[in-house]
Amino acid sequence: MRRGTEATLALLAAAGLLAAAWAAPWLKFVLTIALAKGIAVLGILLLLRAGQVSFGHALFLASGAYAVAFLAPAAPEALLLLPAAALLAGLLGLVVGLFVVRYRDIFFGMLNLAISMVLYSLLEKLYELTRGTDGIRVEPPRVAGFALTLETYVWAMLVLALVLAVGFGAFVRAYLGSPMGQALAGIKTRETRLEFMGVSARRVLLAAYVLSAVMGGVAGAIVGMTTRHVTPLLAYWTSSGELVFIAILGGAGGALGPFLGAAAYELVRVYAAASFADAWQAILGTVLLLVILFAPGGLWGVISGLLGRRAGRAA
Amino acid sequence: MSGALLEARGLRLAFGGVKAADGIDLDVLRGEFLAIIGPNGAGKTTFLNMTTGYLRPQAGTIAYEGESILGLAPRAIVRRGIGRSFQLPQLFTEHTVLENIALAIAAREGLWSPLAPLLRHRWREEAMEILGRFGLAALAEARADALNEGARKLTDIAMAVALNPRLLLMDEPTSGVAAAEKMAIVETLVRVLREAGVTAVFVEHDMDVVERFADRVAVWSQGRIAALGPPGQVLSDPAVQREVIGIERHA
Known part of the structure; x- marks a missing residue:
């Protein structure tokens, strides 16, 4: 899809999101979380471009959220906590990445899962430090130096998440079109060729892995500051599965896919949980099955297909 | 042509009991087109794999432009100026x-x-x-x-040329290509490589291609070089005709 069309769609989606949050105030929380998860899934999208699926990326989301929880008392400023969480997650991504980028396919996926479960166990067991499953309460930090009322703070978090989503979305789109992004796709189709072009496939994957960790950390920081309570469940394997679920639901073909998937996931979850308290997981599972069977390119695949056909007719 | 660009000495590599390289000594001269011929399993591709760092010989040395490249990773060897194309195009x-x-x-x-x-x-x-x-x-x-096979082969070689190699190793550049387009393809790639001043080593099964385009021919047999010299001399050797070309023409 052309850059202009995608940018227009992104702007329309951002305006629609703000309008929806204005019309239904309770949606602000849901949409902020959806944007945060969309940012984390953007990172997963980078790895999917190389044909690799991480079943443990909640590790970085949790590390970002806990970075906020640990640092907020000392530095109660959202614009400091966000880069700090990104830096911590990026460093963690570098350490883990140096190990996992040596592996491919199921081994890559399961190693990520295993490492995320190690963090989950540490967060759960080191009670003196993490308060175990009770979690840590996060006081709302200042935003750009301002101590906001709760209502304004919730708006600020939504706008902050939206700005970061647009920024990371634009970055990922450019990255995937760059030589580094194209080399990622090369890992999926002809890794041997990359080596015989003088390129280290591991380094290409490591760069993407660290970027995906940074995005996971930023997402976790937004989640931590929005929910204002972080628990080890953020690192649990089901949280990682949720991110992969969103990636499939939204589609890996473009930078808007993760946000479409995240919004659809959060809204279906909220409505299904409210209307069918005992069956919301079955409803989500059914949605995923329908997407896999009838729209393998995800929601973004459906939309870009429709737009492509329309453009074809107009030509 | 002047001096050796690549010098292989005493290369040995066995897979179990099969000797894929059994004391290979070979100089690749600057600017030449060296064809490697021989029956399947003779160790031709193994030589390319050892030269490009994909396989490490159990004994022997390989020097490129006077410096050892033994033990270097394929990507490090590529950066030194040795390109590679593949029997199955890697696109x-x-x-x-x-x-x-x-x-x-x-x-x-x-x-x-x-x-x-x-x-x-x-x-x-x-x-x-x-x-x-x-x-x-x-x-x-x-x-x-x-793409069809001919275009795939040429694209594979064009990718290697885009890296500006000084030595290009090509594994069966015409295999799988329709007979009608084979000569045209080889003419194209020989012209491009000559214009770019690239030295080339190519594994080939088509003796017409070898005779027409190679400056020298190395005949591989059971991990050893059985004959080496100008095509006219090597291909007319009765032993080569019996043991290699005869097999090739019926392969």
Whole structure:
């Protein structure tokens, strides 16, 4: 899809999101979380471009959220906590990445899962430090130096998440079109060729892995500051599965896919949980099955297909 | 031609009881086109794999431009100026032909500009120029997995050429190519490589191609070089005709 069309769609989606949050105030929380998860899934999208699926990326989301929880008392400023969480997650991504980028396919996926479960166990067991499953309460930090009322703070978090989503979305789109992004796709189709072009496939994957960790950390920081309570469940394997679920639901073909998937996931979850308290997981599972069977390119695949056909007719 | 660009001495490598290299001594001279012929399993591809760092010999040395390249990773050897094309073309199948070449150019110049597009003006121009030299310009926007075998082979070699190698190793550049287009393809790639001043080593089964385009021929047999010299001399050797060419012509 052309850059202009995608940018227009992104702007329309951002305006629609703000309008929806204005019309239904309770949606602000849901949409902020959806944007945060969309940012984390953007990172997963980078790895999917190389044909690799991480079943443990909640590790970085949790590390970002806990970075906020640990640092907020000392530095109660959202614009400091966000880069700090990104830096911590990026460093963690570098350490883990140096190990996992040596592996491919199921081994890559399961190693990520295993490492995320190690963090989950540490967060759960080191009670003196993490308060175990009770979690840590996060006081709302200042935003750009301002101590906001709760209502304004919730708006600020939504706008902050939206700005970061647009920024990371634009970055990922450019990255995937760059030589580094194209080399990622090369890992999926002809890794041997990359080596015989003088390129280290591991380094290409490591760069993407660290970027995906940074995005996971930023997402976790937004989640931590929005929910204002972080628990080890953020690192649990089901949280990682949720991110992969969103990636499939939204589609890996473009930078808007993760946000479409995240919004659809959060809204279906909220409505299904409210209307069918005992069956919301079955409803989500059914949605995923329908997407896999009838729209393998995800929601973004459906939309870009429709737009492509329309453009074809107009030509 | 002057001096050896590549010097292999005493290369040995066995897979179990099979000797794929059993004391290979070979100099590749600057500017020459050296053909490697021999029956399947003689160790021809193993020699290419050892030279490009894909396999490590159990004994022996390989020097390129006077320096040992033994133990270097394939990507380090490529950066020193040794290119490689494959019997089964190794193309990025989800990319177009143009993107395949542009990615090779990007690899040569360094990939680390994460926000600039792959098909930036300068790289697109150079990629189109390379495709033009190989007669592939019309296929620039075609996806690599939609090409016929001849175009796939040429694209594979064009990617290697885009890396500006001084020595190019080609594994069966004409295998799988329709007989009608084989000579045209070889003529194209020989012309491009000669113009670029690239020294070439190619494994080949077609004796007409060898006779017409090779400066020298090395005959591989059971991991050893059974004969080495100009095509006219080597291919007329009765032993080579009996043990190698006879087999080749019936293969």
